[in-house]
Amino acid sequence: MVVLISKRIGFMVITMFVVSVLLFLALEFSPGDVATKVLGPYSSEESRQLWLEAHGYFEPAWKRYGIWLGKFATGDFGDSVRFKVPVSEILWPRLWNTAILGFWTFAFLIPVSLALGVLAGMREGSKLDRVISVGSIITTSIPEFASTVFLSAIFVFTLRWLPGTSSMSSGFEFKQLILPVLVLFIYDFGYVARMTRASMAEVMTTPYIRTAILKGLPYRQVILKHALRNALIAPFTVIMLQINWLLSGVIVVEFFFAYKGFGALLLEASLNQDLYVIEACAMVAVFVAVTSQTLADIGYTFLNPRIRFS
Amino acid sequence: MSRDNHGREHPYIPEIKNQLLKGEIDRREFLRTVTLLGMTATAAYAFADTFTGPGIIKGAQAQTPKKGGIIRAAMQVQDMSDPAVYDWVEKSNVSRQMVEYLTITGPDNVTRPLLAEKWVPSDDLKTWTLHIRKGVKYGNGDELTADDVIYNFKRWLDPKTGSSMVGMLNSMLDESEGKDKDGKPMKIKVMTPGAVEKVDKYTVRIHLNSPDLSIPEKLYHYPAAIVHRSFDEKGANIAKNPELGTGPYTLAEYRVGEKAVLKRRGGGFEYWGEDPYLDEIHYIDTGQDSSAALAAVASGQVDTIYSLDLTLLGAAQNMPGIKVLETTTAQTGVMRIQSLKAPYDDIRVRQAMQLAADNQKMLDIAYQGRGQVAENHHVAKVQPDYAPLPKIKRDVAKAKQLLADAGHGGGLNIECNVGNTNGQWETDQVIVLKQNLAEAGINLKVNIMPAAQYWEVWTKAQFSLTVWTHRPLGTMLLGVAYRTGVPWNEAAYASKEFDDLLTQAESTVDMNARHKIMAKVEKRLQDDAIMIQPYFRSVMTVSSEKVKNLAVHPTNYHQWHKVWIDS
Missing domain, CATH: 1.10.3720.10 (MetI-like)
Known part of the structure; x- marks a missing residue:
C-alpha cells in the first residue's frame, strides 16, 4: 500500500510538472500585453515599459518559468492583475x-x-x-x-x-x-x-x-x-x-x-x-x-x- | 451690491439673456451657458422660469425625503486605486462618494459648483479663475486649499500619470521633445509652464493656450476627482486611503469583484455640504452577467442596478414593484475606420461603406429603436452644440460605383472587431451592418472577442466598434476622440483643418456663431468618412419602487445626494 501511494504521488508530481510547462507555454504565446492589462488601456508607453522591466518580463522565458515555478511551489502565485492583490x-x-x-x-x-x-x-x-x-x-x-x-x-x-x-x-x-x-x-x-x-x-x-x-x-x-x-x-x-x-x-x-x-x-x-x-x-x-x-x-x-x- | 457679491457678471450674459427672450436659443442651452459663464444655477433658473415657465426638474420631489437607510446597487466592483487613470465609470461611482469634483453636472446637463464655489472666465475665455470653497475638509481633517487643486491639475497633465484628462485639457498643454521606448525622440505633450497659478489660498487661476467654454464641464469628467496633495506620497490608492477625499462617505468594506460598502464618515467629520439622506451605499458585484443583476433586483437583493441591458428590457417592464428609468444620451457605438492602410486608405472605400450602411435599421434592430439616428459625425441632438446638416440618403448604387472606381468591383473582404464591452447590441449592430454592406458587395467578417481582449486592440484595429459614453457637449467628445495625437484617438484621425475648427468652436461663446462652426466640424468628420456612427442610444436602469428621487444620469454617474429610501 505504501508503495502504491508513493507511486501515485510521484505520478501526480510528474503530471503537474508537465501541465505547468504546457500552461506556461500556452500563456506565453497568448495574445495581449500584460502591462496594458495591469496598468489599464490608457496607460502611457513609458509606464508600461517600466512595469515590464520591474516584473522581469525582459528575462528569457526559461528563466521566468524557473522563477515562477519556484515561487509557485512555495505558495506565491503572483499578484492578480484585476484584483491587485496576491x-x-x-x-x-x-x-x-x-x-x-x-x-x-x-x-x-x-x-x-x-x-x-x-x-x-x-x-x-x-x-x-x-x-x-x-x-x-x-x-x-x-x-x-x-x-x-x-x-x-x-x-x-x-x-x-x-x-x-x-x-x-x-x-x-x-x-x-x-x-x-x-x-x-x-x-x-x-x-x-x-x-x-x-x-x-x-x-x-x-x-x-x-x-x-x-x-x-x-x-x-x-x-x-x-x-x-x-x-x-x-x-x-x-x-x-x-x-x-x-x-x-x-x-x-x-x-x-x-x-x-x-x-x-x-x-x-x-x-x-x-x-x-x-x-x-x-x-x-x-x-x-x-x-x-x-x-x-x-x-x-x-x-x-x-x-x-x- | 448684489453683483459685487456674486462677482463680476460676464459681459456675454446679457446677450444670452437677450437670445433666450428672442427665442433664438432654448431654455436648456440658456441654463447651461450662463451657469458656465459663472451665473449661479439658482439665478439662472429664476431668470429662465420668469420667461419660459418652470422646467420639469422643479417639483420632482413631491414627497418629503426620509433620512437614513441603505441603498444596494448591483454593479461591478473593480480596482479603483487612482481616479486620474480611471477607464470605467463603475470605478468612479464608488470613489465618487468619497472624492469630489470641482464642479458637478446634473442629469439635466447643467453644470453647477461643487468644490469650486464659483468660476470666473475672462472675456476671451482663456483665463479661468476658480474660487475654491472655504471650509471644505478632507477625511483626514486637512482643509481643501488651492495647493490641492494645483497638485491635481499637475498630476492629470503629467504624461507619466497616463490620465485621459490630457485630452480634456488640451488647451493647457505644449508639445515637447520626449523619448519612446527605444529611446528615439518623439513628441509628447506637457503642461504649459505657468498654466496653473495660485492666486491665494482659496483661488486658482488656469491659463489656456486657446479659449475653452467647457472648462467647468471638463472638471466633472470622471477621472477629475480632487484628491489630497499627499495622494502619491501615500501610495496613490484611494481604496486604501479613503480619507484623502472630501466626500461625505468613507469606504467601510471593499473587495474587488465582490462588494464595496460606503458609510457616512464618522469621527467628528463635518461634511461641508448638505448631508446626503442615505446612511450607507452598498455596491454588490453580480459579475459580468447582466441577467444576474436583474435577478438580484427581482428578488429584492438589491434596489437598483448600474445599467439595464437592452436584452432584459422586456423582462424588467413586466416585473411588479420595479420602475424602468430611461434617458436620451450621446452614448453610442462608433464603428471607426483607421485610414492608414489598404483598403481603408482609399476614401472611396470608406464613403461606400457609409453609403451602404442603413443607420435607421441598425437603431431599430440592434437597439430596439430606443435612441436617435445619427449622421456619422458623433455629435448628438441632445448636445446643445449640435448643428443640423443636410440629410444624406442611403445609396447602395452609388456605394457600388465608388467601390468599382476604387478597384473593388469584384467585391471586398473586410473585418470588424467587436468586444461587446457594453452589451450584445454591439454585435447585433455589426451584424446589421454586415447585411447592409453585403448589398454593396462588401463581405464583412464579424470578429467577436472578449471585452478584455478588445481593449488590447481598440486603438490599433483598422475597423472596429468602440462604445463611447456621453459628454454634455459635442466639442468635449470630439476633443478626446478625434483631435490629432490625443491618446484616445482610435481612428488615428489627423486633420489640421478639423483641429483648428474644433478649437474655434470651443472658443466661441456666441451660440449662433458656434453652431455655424460646429456645422463645419461635423461636415469635416462626415466628409472624411472615418466612421459609421449609426445612432445614439438611450440608457436605462431599474429600481425598486421604494427608491425615491433617482434619475438616470446620461453617463451612468451615481449621484446619491438627493436619493432616499421610502421603507
Whole structure:
C-alpha cells in the first residue's frame, strides 16, 4: 500500500510538472500585453515599459518559468492583475466557497442517486426502474445553462421564493445556496443514478447472486451484503470523477448566480486575461483531478480486494 | 451690491439673456451657458422660469425625503486605486462618494459648483479663475486649499500619470521633445509652464493656450476627482486611503469583484455640504452577467442596478414593484475606420461603406429603436452644440460605383472587431451592418472577442466598434476622440483643418456663431468618412419602487445626494 501511494504521488508530481510547462507555454504565446492589462488601456508607453522591466518580463522565458515555478511551489502565485492583490488571497476563499457548494451538492446527490440507482437496478424492467430511468435521462439532458434559466424563472421571477443571486454579500445564507445546488443536483444525479443502475443490474444477473437467492437468503440480505459492495465500484469511480466535473461544471452556475466561487473566478480571469489567476486556477484544477483519481484508486482496493495495483 | 457679491457678471450674459427672450436659443442651452459663464444655477433658473415657465426638474420631489437607510446597487466592483487613470465609470461611482469634483453636472446637463464655489472666465475665455470653497475638509481633517487643486491639475497633465484628462485639457498643454521606448525622440505633450497659478489660498487661476467654454464641464469628467496633495506620497490608492477625499462617505468594506460598502464618515467629520439622506451605499458585484443583476433586483437583493441591458428590457417592464428609468444620451457605438492602410486608405472605400450602411435599421434592430439616428459625425441632438446638416440618403448604387472606381468591383473582404464591452447590441449592430454592406458587395467578417481582449486592440484595429459614453457637449467628445495625437484617438484621425475648427468652436461663446462652426466640424468628420456612427442610444436602469428621487444620469454617474429610501 505504501508503495502504491508513493507511486501515485510521484505520478501526480510528474503530471503537474508537465501541465505547468504546457500552461506556461500556452500563456506565453497568448495574445495581449500584460502591462496594458495591469496598468489599464490608457496607460502611457513609458509606464508600461517600466512595469515590464520591474516584473522581469525582459528575462528569457526559461528563466521566468524557473522563477515562477519556484515561487509557485512555495505558495506565491503572483499578484492578480484585476484584483491587485496576491492570487492566494483570492484563490483560497473562492475555492472554499466552491467546496461549500460542492459539499452540499454531493450531500444530496450521492444518497439520492445511489438509492434510486440501486432501486432501479434491483429489478430491471420494473415500473419503478422505468420511472427512474426515464426521469434521470430527462434531467441529465437539460444543460445547466437552461435549467438555471428555468429554475430562476419559476422560483425567482414568478413565485419569488428564492433569491436571484448567490453573492453572499452579507455573509453566508443557505437560502442563496438552494438554486445553485439544485441546478447541479438536477444535472448530475441522473448520470450517477444511471451508472449505479447499470452496475447494479449487471451484478444482479451474476451467478453468485442467483445462488444467494436460491439458497434462500432473505432478499434484503442478498442486496445489502452481496450485491451492493460489488455494484458500488463503478458508481464510486463516477462519483470521484464528479469532483473534477464539479470544478469546471460550476462555471455556468456560479456565473449565472453571481456565486463567488472558483468557477466564476476562472471565467472572469480568462475574460480579463488575469494571467496569474488563470495559472493558479489551472494548477489547482489539475491537482484536484490527480488527487481525486489517486483517492479513487486507493478506494478500489478497499471495495474490491481483488484489485491490486502493482 | 448684489453683483459685487456674486462677482463680476460676464459681459456675454446679457446677450444670452437677450437670445433666450428672442427665442433664438432654448431654455436648456440658456441654463447651461450662463451657469458656465459663472451665473449661479439658482439665478439662472429664476431668470429662465420668469420667461419660459418652470422646467420639469422643479417639483420632482413631491414627497418629503426620509433620512437614513441603505441603498444596494448591483454593479461591478473593480480596482479603483487612482481616479486620474480611471477607464470605467463603475470605478468612479464608488470613489465618487468619497472624492469630489470641482464642479458637478446634473442629469439635466447643467453644470453647477461643487468644490469650486464659483468660476470666473475672462472675456476671451482663456483665463479661468476658480474660487475654491472655504471650509471644505478632507477625511483626514486637512482643509481643501488651492495647493490641492494645483497638485491635481499637475498630476492629470503629467504624461507619466497616463490620465485621459490630457485630452480634456488640451488647451493647457505644449508639445515637447520626449523619448519612446527605444529611446528615439518623439513628441509628447506637457503642461504649459505657468498654466496653473495660485492666486491665494482659496483661488486658482488656469491659463489656456486657446479659449475653452467647457472648462467647468471638463472638471466633472470622471477621472477629475480632487484628491489630497499627499495622494502619491501615500501610495496613490484611494481604496486604501479613503480619507484623502472630501466626500461625505468613507469606504467601510471593499473587495474587488465582490462588494464595496460606503458609510457616512464618522469621527467628528463635518461634511461641508448638505448631508446626503442615505446612511450607507452598498455596491454588490453580480459579475459580468447582466441577467444576474436583474435577478438580484427581482428578488429584492438589491434596489437598483448600474445599467439595464437592452436584452432584459422586456423582462424588467413586466416585473411588479420595479420602475424602468430611461434617458436620451450621446452614448453610442462608433464603428471607426483607421485610414492608414489598404483598403481603408482609399476614401472611396470608406464613403461606400457609409453609403451602404442603413443607420435607421441598425437603431431599430440592434437597439430596439430606443435612441436617435445619427449622421456619422458623433455629435448628438441632445448636445446643445449640435448643428443640423443636410440629410444624406442611403445609396447602395452609388456605394457600388465608388467601390468599382476604387478597384473593388469584384467585391471586398473586410473585418470588424467587436468586444461587446457594453452589451450584445454591439454585435447585433455589426451584424446589421454586415447585411447592409453585403448589398454593396462588401463581405464583412464579424470578429467577436472578449471585452478584455478588445481593449488590447481598440486603438490599433483598422475597423472596429468602440462604445463611447456621453459628454454634455459635442466639442468635449470630439476633443478626446478625434483631435490629432490625443491618446484616445482610435481612428488615428489627423486633420489640421478639423483641429483648428474644433478649437474655434470651443472658443466661441456666441451660440449662433458656434453652431455655424460646429456645422463645419461635423461636415469635416462626415466628409472624411472615418466612421459609421449609426445612432445614439438611450440608457436605462431599474429600481425598486421604494427608491425615491433617482434619475438616470446620461453617463451612468451615481449621484446619491438627493436619493432616499421610502421603507
